[in-house]
Amino acid sequence: MKKFLLYMLIAAAGVLPLQAENVTGLVKKYPLNVRAGAGTRHTAVGQLTKNNPVTIVAVSDQWLEIKAPANCYVWVAARYVRNNKLTAKVNLRSGPGTGYEVIGSGVSGQPVKVMGKVTASGWVALAAPDNVTLFVGRPAIDVQGGSEALAKLPKFKAAGRRGLPKSNLIRLEGNFTSEGKSMRVRGYIYKEGSAPVTHVLYEEKGEDLIPKYFLIPSDKPIKCSDGDKVLITGECRTVKNWELPVVLVRGVVPLQ
Numbered sequence: 001m002k003k004f005l006l007y008m009l010i011a012a013a014g015v016l017p018l019q020a021e022n023v024t025g026l027v028k029k030y031p032l033n034v035r036a037g038a039g040t041r042h043t044a045v046g047q048l049t050k051n052n053p054v055t056i057v058a059v060s061d062q063w064l065e066i067k068a069p070a071n072c073y074v075w076v077a078a079r080y081v082r083n084n085k086l087t088a089k090v091n092l093r094s095g096p097g098t099g100y101e102v103i104g105s106g107v108s109g110q111p112v113k114v115m116g117k118v119t120a121s122g123w124v125a126l127a128a129p130d131n132v133t134l135f136v137g138r139p140a141i142d143v144q145g146g147s148e149a150l151a152k153l154p155k156f157k158a159a160g161r162r163g164l165p166k167s168n169l170i171r172l173e174g175n176f177t178s179e180g181k182s183m184r185v186r187g188y189i190y191k192e193g194s195a196p197v198t199h200v201l202y203e204e205k206g207e208d209l210i211p212k213y214f215l216i217p218s219d220k221p222i223k224c225s226d227g228d229k230v231l232i233t234g235e236c237r238t239v240k241n242w243e244l245p246v247v248l249v250r251g252v253v254p255l256q
Contacts, residue, residue, distance in 0.1 A: 022055050022056075023055070023056040023143065023144070023145060023149045023150060023152070023153055024053060024054065024055055024056065024143075024144050025053070025054050025056055025064075025141040025142055025143040025144060026051050026052065026053055026054075026141070026142045026144075027048045027049065027050055027051060027052040027054065027136075027140060027141060027142075028050070028140060028141065028142045029137075029139065029140035030048065030049050030050040030052075030140075031047050031048065031049060032047065032048045032049075032052075032136055032137070032140045033046075033047055033136075034046040034047065034048060034066075034068075034069060034072050034134045034135070034136055035134060035135045035136070036094035036100070036101040036103045036134065036135070037101060037135060038060060038062075038063035038065070038135045038156070038158040039063075039135075039158065042094070042101060042135070043094035043095050043100055043101060045072050045073060045074070045094050045095075045103070045128075045134060046068075046069060046071050046072030046073065046134070047071075048069060048071075048136070052069065054066045054067075054069065054136065054141060055067040056141070056143065056150070056153065057133055057153065057154070058133075058153055058154045058155065058156045059138070059150045059153050059154075059155060059156070060138075060155065060156050060157065060158040061138070061158065062137065062138050062139075062158060063135050063136070063137060063138055063158050064135065064136050064137075064138050064141055065133050065134070065135055065156060066133060066134055066135070066136055067130070067132075067133060067134075068128035068129075068130075068132040068133065068134050069128075069134075070127070072128045072132075072134060073115050073125040073126060073127065073128060074092040074093065074094070074103060074104060074125070074126050074127075074128050074129070074132060075092070075093045075094070075095055075096045075097075075100065075123050075124070075125055075126070076090050076091075076092055076093070076106070076112075076123070076124060076126060077090070077122055077123055077124075078118040078119075078122050078123060078124040079122065081112060081114065081124060081126070084111060084112060084113065084114060085109055085110065085111055085112065086106045086107065086108055086109065086110045086112055087108060088108050089105070089106070089107050089108060090105065090106050091104075091105055092104040092105060092106055092126070092128075092129070092132060096119050096121060096123035096125075097121070097123065097172075097175070097176055098176045098178075098179055098180070098237075099172075099176060099180070099237075103132055103133075103134065104128070104129065104131050104132035104133075105131070106129065110129070112126045112127070112129070113126060113127040114126060115127055121175050121240065172196070172239055172246070175239050175240040175241075176237050176238070176239060176240070177237075177238045177239065177240050178237050178238040178245075179237070180235040180236070180237050180248075181235065181236050181237070182233075182234075182235055182236075183232075183233070183234065183235070183236045183247065184231060184232070184233050185201065185203075185212070185213065185231070185232050185247075186203075186229070186230070186231050186232075186255065187201040187202050187203045187204070187212060187213075187229070187230065187232070188201070188202045188203075188204075188209055188227055188228065188229055188230075189201055189202075189215070189222070189224045189226070189227075189228050189229075189230050189232075189252075190202060190226045190227065191226055192214065192215075196216050197214040197215065197216055197246070198215060198216065198217055198221070198222055199214075199215040199222050199224070200213065200214055200215065200244070201213040201215055201230075201232055201247070211244060212244065212245075213232075213236070213244055213245055213246065213247045214242065214244050214245070214246045214247070215232070215234075215246075215247050215249050216246055216247070216248050216249065217249055218234065218248050218249055218250050219250075222249060222252055223252075224252060224254075228254060229254070229255040229256070230252050230253060230254055230255055231251075231252070231253040231255055232247060232249055232251070232252060233249075233250050233251040233252075233253075234247045234248050234249040234250045234251070235247065235248045235250070236248075
């Protein structure tokens, strides 16, 4: 109530509180990738040409956070879109799969603009809504007002959003049927040989060994002999039409 009365007194005096002004810029280094995060390892979700305008909302040493340009798309599972509206609360992603970065969110009943056909794996591109922000390299933009204008904007750390999945895993994008889940599991490892899967982890069931997980290496190849007992740590997902879930392996510890 006190804040409301103060606002009314200021307005009566003919002075309104100042609001932050938009900082705009023009693309000078082109073609310019517009990315889901502040770094080159993040998904490029669009591209700008010379003199394309951008609206800047935050700044770091090397990157600018901008409102999503008109030619940038987001992705959502097509089953959540009906009659150009969302049918549920959903994550908006930078690509057609759950492994891509979340760059915004939508709510049930929200109008959307569909951009193209549904992919074979059940994803569809949408025009980026107003609540989505993206990133461009700072040196590529001629900022109106220069460094003084940027100094008035919020600052952010250049880590940005989560980067792309590992190259071996990204081959499966669009076919995941579950979100990634961190896990630790013990079992016996055997070579598989068909890319991108390199091994299968078997678990004991009575006197038998039962195949439980396909394994995909993360940073380094999996170096184990057939039949070694190991502790696997990594990220587990289920994949459309695969009989076993897949684990992106981050660590392998030999067990006795």
